[in-house]
Amino acid sequence: MRVEYRPEELIVFEDVSKFYGEILGVNRINLTIEPGITSLVGPNGSGKTTLMNLMTGLIQPTRGEIRLLGIAPTDPEQLFRRVGYCGQFDSFPRGVTGYQFVNSFLRVHGYEKRQAEEKAWQAIERVDLVEAASRKVAGYSKGMRQRIRLAQSIAHEPQVMILDEPLNGLDPMARAETIRIFRELAREGMHLIISSHILHEVDTMSDRVVLINNGYILAEGGVTGVREEIEDHPMQVMIRCNLPRELAARVFAAPHVVEAQLHPDRQGLFVKTTDPDEFFLMMNRLAIESSVVIESVTPVDDDLAAVYHYLIGSSGGGEV
Amino acid sequence: MIFAKIKTSLIGLTSVDRASLSLWRCQILAILRIELSKNFWGRRAMLLYLLALVPVVILFLLAIVDPDGASDISRDWNSSQQAFVNIFDALILRSVVFFGSTWIFMNLFRGEVVDRSLHYYFLAPLRREVLVAAKYIAGMVAAAVLFSFSTLGSIFFLYYARGYPANIDFLLDGGGWQQILAYEAITLLACLGYGAIFMFIGLFFRNPIIPGLVVYGWEWINFLLPPLLKKISIIHYLESHLPIPVDEGPFATIVAPTAVWISVPSLLIFTGLVLTLTAIRIRRMEIRYGME
Ligand SMILES: Nc1ncnc2c1ncn2[C@@H]1O[C@H](COP(=O)(O)OP(=O)(O)O)[C@@H](O)[C@H]1O
Numbered sequence: 001m002r003v004e005y006r007p008e009e010l011i012v013f014e015d016v017s018k019f020y021g022e023i024l025g026v027n028r029i030n031l032t033i034e035p036g037i038t039s040l041v042g043p044n045g046s047g048k049t050t051l052m053n054l055m056t057g058l059i060q061p062t063r064g065e066i067r068l069l070g071i072a073p074t075d076p077e078q079l080f081r082r083v084g085y086c087g088q089f090d091s092f093p094r095g096v097t098g099y100q101f102v103n104s105f106l107r108v109h110g111y112e113k114r115q116a117e118e119k120a121w122q123a124i125e126r127v128d129l130v131e132a133a134s135r136k137v138a139g140y141s142k143g144m145r146q147r148i149r150l151a152q153s154i155a156h157e158p159q160v161m162i163l164d165e166p167l168n169g170l171d172p173m174a175r176a177e178t179i180r181i182f183r184e185l186a187r188e189g190m191h192l193i194i195s196s197h198i199l200h201e202v203d204t205m206s207d208r209v210v211l212i213n214n215g216y217i218l219a220e221g222g223v224t225g226v227r228e229e230i231e232d233h234p235m236q237v238m239i240r241c242n243l244p245r246e247l248a249a250r251v252f253a254a255p256h257v258v259e260a261q262l263h264p265d266r267q268g269l270f271v272k273t274t275d276p277d278e279f280f281l282m283m284n285r286l287a288i289e290s291s292v293v294i295e296s297v298t299p300v301d302d303d304l305a306a307v308y309h310y311l312i313g314s315s316g317g318g319e320v
Numbered sequence: 321m322i323f324a325k326i327k328t329s330l331i332g333l334t335s336v337d338r339a340s341l342s343l344w345r346c347q348i349l350a351i352l353r354i355e356l357s358k359n360f361w362g363r364r365a366m367l368l369y370l371l372a373l374v375p376v377v378i379l380f381l382l383a384i385v386d387p388d389g390a391s392d393i394s395r396d397w398n399s400s401q402q403a404f405v406n407i408f409d410a411l412i413l414r415s416v417v418f419f420g421s422t423w424i425f426m427n428l429f430r431g432e433v434v435d436r437s438l439h440y441y442f443l444a445p446l447r448r449e450v451l452v453a454a455k456y457i458a459g460m461v462a463a464a465v466l467f468s469f470s471t472l473g474s475i476f477f478l479y480y481a482r483g484y485p486a487n488i489d490f491l492l493d494g495g496g497w498q499q500i501l502a503y504e505a506i507t508l509l510a511c512l513g514y515g516a517i518f519m520f521i522g523l524f525f526r527n528p529i530i531p532g533l534v535v536y537g538w539e540w541i542n543f544l545l546p547p548l549l550k551k552i553s554i555i556h557y558l559e560s561h562l563p564i565p566v567d568e569g570p571f572a573t574i575v576a577p578t579a580v581w582i583s584v585p586s587l588l589i590f591t592g593l594v595l596t597l598t599a600i601r602i603r604r605m606e607i608r609y610g611m612e
């Protein structure tokens with residue numbers, strides 16, 4: 001059964017486009033984000049940051065309308081009482097310590113001295129930076145900088161938290177710790193929108209996934225739904241090799257290959273597969289075992305499958 | 321009945337406004353704390369300290385270190401004052417306050433775009449208009465404090481060289497304190513006017529150096545300009561109120577000084593206009609930091 005949400009609980013994009021001059025950022029986005037954890041997944045340059053900057057009013061749409069919890073991004077005074085944004089910029093005001101950074105912007109929110117102090121320490125504790133808080137941010141490691149920025153953006157306890165590639169560049173330990181914090185925040189009722197260019201990095205913690213590529217939304221829905229939708233959609237690959245006929249016969253025997261077709265120049269073949277992972281493993285085996293000399297394996301540009309292949313970070317070594 | 325309704329809604333309105341006003345005041349104070357510590361302690365501040373010190377050091381050298389200078393000042397107080405007004409005009413107003421305001425106000429937003437930290441303000445529950453007001457006030461406070469120091473410090477050495485008790489007599493009975501007030505007020509007006517111009521230039525021009533130089537040149541050739549053009553400048557209004565008229569040389573066009581009740585409101589209106597334009601600009605500003 002679907003829960004019906006009121007507009008004051010949703011983030012809504014209505015036919016939103018953003019062009020940077022001639023360059024397309026995102027195009028004709030119609031998207032409704034419900035409470036819970038939503039991941040926004042797509043390769044680099046697909047428009048994730050653009051969407052997030054649009055939501056938070058850092059940039060303005062060329063066309064269309066956006067509402068967060070019923071508030072327009074052009075009204076920061078209302079919006080940022082309830083929304084927090086931890087962006088991608090790894091930069092800070094000059095010369096601040098971790099504590100000053102979090103505290104001074106809480107004062108800008110309008111909190112009294114005492115309240116700001118309390119909230120700053122709470123947030124710093126949450127990201128486990130109490131000891132480093134009195135040191136200058138300039139001396140922090142990348143992971144610490146990421147965490148102090150997280151603390152700064154959640155310190156006012158927003159209802160909706162937007163995070164742009166928060167796991168990017170973190171070592172496995174820091175990554176696990178950050179994911180733990182996200183889960184905790186979500187348990188406390190915060191709605192999170194998290195972007196990533198690696199699907200499996202975020203899919204287990206997400207309630208919903210939005211796939212984006214080249215400025216367009218490709219698929220959205222529950223994690224399993226999106227996975228199925230992609231998997232049902234075969235990926236097309238072109239293989240260059242010396243004995244295409246022989247290879248076609250061999251790959252076609254595999255259950256996940258639905259089509260194998262010779263290239264007109266007889267120097268290669270097109271293959272459609274429903275399971276790219278399995279397919280690339282098979283190609284690796286064939287390259288070693290059989291007498292066929294495989295020159296290249298390239299996914300033919302088919303949006304959804306190609307993006308999926310990219311996102312799951314397949315070990316097959318195909319260039320997308 | 322209906323009146324009661326109107327009344328309650330009016331009360332509601334004013335109370336909302338009052339809440340907003342007190343919020344804005346809090347926010348402006350919070351931004352002032354951040355910005356002033358940047359203006360006074362940041363790396364960019366060093367240059368300002370040096371600049372503000374220049375006139376004080378020059379007066380110190382002329383009036384104290386140089387024995388001829390010192391005796392000239394105590395002997396011929398009138399021409400010393402004439403000399404001082406020229407120093408005040410050329411060195412303090414046209415150079416120190418001019419370049420100091422350029423530095424402070426052009427960097428109000430630019431500095432944070434360069435550092436890529438402006439978005440932190442844009443992501444706070446803060447009206448951008450309030451941000452503009454707070455940043456301008458922060459710039460004004462920094463400029464006012466630093467350049468008041470230049471003016472008062474210079475005057476101190478001038479008076480010191482005059483010798484006791486003649487200097488105290490002049491200060492109390494010879495119109496000295498009125499003069500000092502005038503110099504001080506003109507310094508503040510200069511910060512106000514140049515501050516507005518350079519905040520404007522810093523925001524509306526990609527490369528502010530050329531327009532900055534144009535303004536600089538315009539202010540210098542002001543004395544040659546026909547009366548109407550003369551009034552399109554900051555320096556004309558400032559010079560109108562100098563306690564002793566500055567000698568503009570033989571080629572100057574003669575224009576009656578503008579009265580205080582015109583020039584001060586004009587500068588304030590001009591500042592208000594520039595702040596409004598800035599607020600509109602900042603409202604539409606996008607964070608891109610020239611990248612990607
Ligand atoms: N400031 C900018 N100027 C010009 N093009 C931009 C700018 N920001 C982003 N783009 C372009 O918009 C597209 C989407 O970029 P972005 O939203 O940063 O993607 P992602 O965050 O998914 O990597 C890319 O093609 C990128 O080159």
Ligand SMILES: [Mg+2]
Pocket residue numbers: 045048049050088164165
């Ligand atoms: Mg990005």
